[in-house]
Amino acid sequence: MNKHYNLRAIAAKAVYQVLDHGQSLSLLLPMLQTPLGDKDRALLQELCFGILRTLPQLEWIIRQLMAKPLTGKQRQAHYLLMVGVYQLLHTRIPPHAALAETVEGAVVLKMPQLKGLVNGVLRQFQRQQAELQAASLEGESHFLHPSWLVKRLQQAYPAHWQAILEANNQRPPMWLRVNRLHHSREAYLDLLAQADIAASAHPSIPEAVKLDVPCNVGRLPGFDKGWVTVQDASAQGCALLLAPQPGEDILDLCAAPGGKTTHILELAPGARVTAVDIDPQRLARIRENLLRLGLEAQVLAGDGTRPGEWNQDRTWDRILLDAPCSATGVIRRHPDIKWLRRDRDIEELAALQRQILDAAWPLLKPGGTLLYATCSVLPEENSAQISTFLAGHSNAVLVETGDAAHPGRQCFPAADDGDGFFYAKMIKSDAPGILTRTEQA
Known part of the structure; x- marks a missing residue:
């Protein structure tokens, strides 16, 4: 195919949209990749993911090389410099090719007057690369995470917070x-x-x-x-722990994009599954997955905090609640999460999770199973959330590994295993007064 684009300029624009305008890379990238050939699609993903993975290191290096930062309309050129530094530091692209394409990106970004600046900064980096690279790994930037998240992980997991950060910085399996x-x-x-x-x-x-x-x-x-x-290995654990059976009525709440919906149907052919999500656009992904796999489920748009709007007094044998969360367990797959998420979001998300969990519980039949799951590693969204729920619902019986102080199962991202994930499996008991029972699921 004829190439009428500059990949480095596209990468700079993408990172600009994420960091300066709060766009999600997972939504942005597929649109940008559409006109590209296979190799360029892969390279664009590597550049965008890599820059967001190593952002503090790149920011520190560029600060050392420039007297004053690029601001305003020139911010895209700042990210173009990041594209150049990332290539020289973390890829096998020949330096002359990386430099030439990156400098030309300034023209494509309609900033031809900055070609000399981009070229000069990158050549200066080449001359000082070993020294700057070593110095960039000292201090807080070494962790490649925002300080608020590092502090939360240090507090929650004093023995292995560094292992979590290290796993987040790797390419996912x-x-x-x-x-x-x-x-x-x-x-x-x-x-x-x-x-x-x-x-x-x-x-x-x-x-x-x-x-x-x-x-x-x-x-x-x-x-x-x-x-x-x-589908990630940890995500596969959701349907397995739910243990659906043929002929049951099963609700998959917050279901998009439908990976767990289809897994339920593969495990329990003949189950009557209803998949609900608040985002009508994301429902299309559920339908696409069902179609590709030749499976059938009812797909509804609905707010998990207000089930009365989409559920007509129906009760369910099993409910899977894959709650909206901080996604801090899947940072290695979505490195933009580190920079789009804010410390204040955690309390807001925990409140939303509580609302959905409280609203879903009455929909469960007596003796039925509810599996609460998140792709988070933060206790506020996980074990602490379930502790609060159990304390307020005497008919909720925990059936999962854990203890009274830390109910549920917390998985951390690992190089040869799944992402960070949390599960809490609960049965609706007919016997009031039973708060928790811990046993192997």
């Missing part, structure tokens, strides 16, 4: 969920081997497969036929 309605995991691993895709099975999650090297879904055998879904 690519996990697949094999559709048991089509193949066993062993049979699908054979298909991957035949396609020269190296992969391994998760030791405890029965349908989970990790690719040695992430690849385009177009290479995966039978992806378009619904044989497999891209």
Whole structure:
């Protein structure tokens, strides 16, 4: 295809939109990638993700190289400098190519007068690279996280907060969920081997497969036929802990984009599943996933805090509440979370989670199961949330690992495992006065 774009300028614009205008990279990037070839799509993702992953380091380096920062309309050129420094520091792109393309990006950004500045700063960085790189890893910037989040993790997990930060800064593994309605995991691993895709099975999650090297879904055998879904190992734990059964009425609340909805249906064919999400646009993703996998569910737009608006006195055997959260457990997949989230958001999110949990509980049949889940690692959204809920609901019985002080199961991101995730499985008891019962799920 003819190339009529400058990838470095596109990356600078994307980072500008995220950091200066609060846009989500996961929504922005697919639109920017549409006109690009496969290799350039991958490189654009690497540049954007990498810059947001290492932002404090890049900011510190650029401050050392410039007498005063670029502001106002020239902010995009500031991010173009980041694109250049990131390439020189963290990619194998030949330096001359990285420099030439990045300097040309100033013209594409309609700032030709800054070509000399961009070129000069990047060449100065090349001359001082070893010294600046070493110095940039000292102090708070070493953690590559905002200070408020570092402090929260230090307070919550004094023994292993650094391990959480380190895991957040790594590139995430690519996990697949094999559709048991089509193949066993062993049979699908054979298909991957035949396609020269190296992969391994998760030791405890029965349908989970990790690719040695992430690849385009177009290479995966039978992806378009619904044989497999891209889903993190920890996220796969939700439907497994919910333990749906055929013939049951099951509510998936806050369901978009539908990965857990489809997993429920794969585990329990014949279950009557209703998927609800507040965002009508994101409901399209649920329908797309159902269609690709050949599965059926009722899909509704609805606010989890006001179920009376979309639920007509119906009760459910099982409810999966994948609550809106800070997403601090999936930072390695969405590094923009570090810079879009604010400390004050945590209290607001915890209040919203409480509202949805309190509203969902009456929808559960006596003896029914509710699984509360988040992709957060913060206690305020997880164990503390469940402690408060159990204290206020005498008919809620905890059926999950944990203890009275720390109810539920908290997973942390790990290089060869899933993302950071939290689960709390509760049964609605007929016996009043039972607050918690802890047992292996």
